[in-house]
Amino acid sequence: MSDLYSGTDLFSEFDRLQRQMESLFGGLPSSIRSSRFGAFPQINIGTTDDSIEIVAFAPGVDVAGLDVAIDRGLLTISGERKPAQSDAGDDTRTYAQERFTGPFRRAIELPQNADPDKVQARYTNGCLSVSVGKRESSKPKAITVQ
Amino acid sequence: MQSFKEQAMNDKTQVAERDQNAIARRAGDQPTRRMTLTPAVDVFEDSRGITLWADLPGVTRDKLDVKVHDDGNLYIEAVAVVPTPTGLRLQHAEIGEPRFARTFSLSPDFDTSKIFANLQNGVLKLTLPRRDEARPRQIEVQTN
Numbered sequence: 341m342s343d344l345y346s347g348t349d350l351f352s353e354f355d356r357l358q359r360q361m362e363s364l365f366g367g368l369p370s371s372i373r374s375s376r377f378g379a380f381p382q383i384n385i386g387t388t389d390d391s392i393e394i395v396a397f398a399p400g401v402d403v404a405g406l407d408v409a410i411d412r413g414l415l416t417i418s419g420e421r422k423p424a425q426s427d428a429g430d431d432t433r434t435y436a437q438e439r440f441t442g443p444f445r446r447a448i449e450l451p452q453n454a455d456p457d458k459v460q461a462r463y464t465n466g467c468l469s470v471s472v473g474k475r476e477s478s479k480p481k482a483i484t485v486q
Numbered sequence: 487m488q489s490f491k492e493q494a495m496n497d498k499t500q501v502a503e504r505d506q507n508a509i510a511r512r513a514g515d516q517p518t519r520r521m522t523l524t525p526a527v528d529v530f531e532d533s534r535g536i537t538l539w540a541d542l543p544g545v546t547r548d549k550l551d552v553k554v555h556d557d558g559n560l561y562i563e564a565v566a567v568v569p570t571p572t573g574l575r576l577q578h579a580e581i582g583e584p585r586f587a588r589t590f591s592l593s594p595d596f597d598t599s600k601i602f603a604n605l606q607n608g609v610l611k612l613t614l615p616r617r618d619e620a621r622p623r624q625i626e627v628q629t630n
Contacts, residue, residue, distance in 0.1 A: 344570045345584050381543075382580035388573045395568055397543035397581050399608030424539040424609070425530050438526040439541055466543040466608015467568050 344384055344395060380440035381417070381468070385448065389480055392454055392472045396446065399466030400424070400439075406463060408470060410456045417468065418445040453477075522587040525562070533622055535596065535615040542586055543608040544568045550605055552612065554598040560590045562610065 381398035396417050398406070406419040420443045425432070450472060458473025528539040542550065544566030551563040566584040592598065595616050602613045 344568050344574065344576065345579065345582060383578070384576065384581055385578040386570065386574040386576045388571050388575070391571065393570060393574060395570075397608075399541045399543040400539075401607070424528050424611070425537065429532060432530050432532045435529040435531065437528050439528045439539060440526070463607075465546055465566075466541075467566075469568065471571075 344386060379446065380421070380444050381446065383417075383446060383448065390474060391458075392450060392474065394448060394470040394472070396468040396470070397466070398444075398463075398468050401463075401466070401468075403463050406468065408459075408461045408468070410450070410459060410472075413450045413452070413454065413456075415448040415450055415470065415472065416445065417448075417470070418443070420444070521583050522585040523581070523583050524588050525564075525586045527588065533616075535613060538590075538610075538612040538614070540586075540588070540610040540612070541608065542566070542605070542610050543581075544584065545586070545605065545608060545610075547605050550603075550610065552601075552603050552610070554592065554601065558592050558594070558598075560592050560601075560612075560614075561587075562589070562612075563587045564610075 381396040381401075383397070384395045386393045394415065394417075398417075398419070398421070401419050401421050407417070409416045409418075421439075421441050423441045424439065453474045455473045455475045460471045462469050525540045525542055527541075530537045540562060542564045545564040546567065549565040549567060551561070553561050555561065564586040566586070568584075592614070596614045597617045598614075600615045604611045
C-alpha cells in the first residue's frame with residue numbers, strides 16, 4: 341500500500357532514529373547538503389519502480405517565485421515566503437509568529453538512476469510535488485528462469 | 487490549549503512541541519491513538535479583532551474543520567491529502583502525520599458568529615472580529 345506519511349521500512353526507521361540521535365548529541369555525520377532538521381519546507385521522499393517522488397510542504401508560497409532545478413544529480417527547491425501580514429499598522433500587536441518567512445533552499449541528492457530529462461513539478465494546496473523518472477535500464481526486471 | 491495572549495509567552499514551548507510532533511509517528515502498538523501535528527501559526531491583533539494564519543499544507547476545504555464550541559474554544563482540525571502514485575515506498579519523512587489539530591480559548595469579547603475563514607495554498611486565514619461594544623473607543627475630553 342502506498343503511503344506518503346508512515347513509512348514502515350527499515351530505511352525510514354533508521355532515518356528517524358538518526359534524527360533523534362542528532363537532536364540528542366548534536367551531530368552524527370549526515371549529507372553535507374542536508375539542512376538542519378525542521379528547515380522550511382519540510383520534505384518527504386518516496387520511490388516507486390518508475391520514479392522518485394518528492395513532496396515539499398511549502399504552504400503559502402507564490403508559484404512564480406518557486407524554483408525547481410536539477411544540476412548533476414542534485415535537485416534544488418528554492419523560493420521565498422513573504423510575511424502573511426504585510427499591511428500591519430501601528431496598532432497591530434503580534435502574539436505569535438511561528439510561520440517561516442524569508443528565502444529558503446533545500447537540496448536533495450538524487451540517486452544515480454534518476455533521469456533529469458523526466459521531471460514533473462506541480463504545486464497544489466501548498467504542497468510541491470516533484471516526480472523524477474528513473475532510467476529504463478535501472479527499472480526492476482523479472483528474470484526468467486530457464 | 488492556550489489563549490492568544492498566552493501564546494506570546496509560550497512561543498518557545500510551542501515550537502519545541504511542534505518539532506517533537508514532527509518526528510513522532512503512530513506507534514505500532516497503539517493503533518487507536520492518532521498523533522496530530524500542531525500547525526505553525528501567526529496571530530495578530532488590531533482594533534478590529536484578531537487575524538490568525540495557520541500552515542496546513544496538503545489540506546483542502548472539505549478536509550478542514552474550524553469550529554467554536556459551547557465552551558468558547560476555537561478548534562482547528564484538518565487532514566492533508568497528497569496524491570501519490572501507487573506502489574510508493576517512503577524513504578525519508580519530515581512530516582510523519584497527515585493530521586493537524588490546534589485549539590485556542592477565546593475571550594468573550596469576540597463575535598464568534600462573524601468568524602471568517604479562508605484557505606488558500608495550504609494556508610488558513612481566520613479573522614475573529616471583536617464585538618462592537620468591545621472595540622476601543624476614543625473618549626473625548628471636554629475643557630471649559
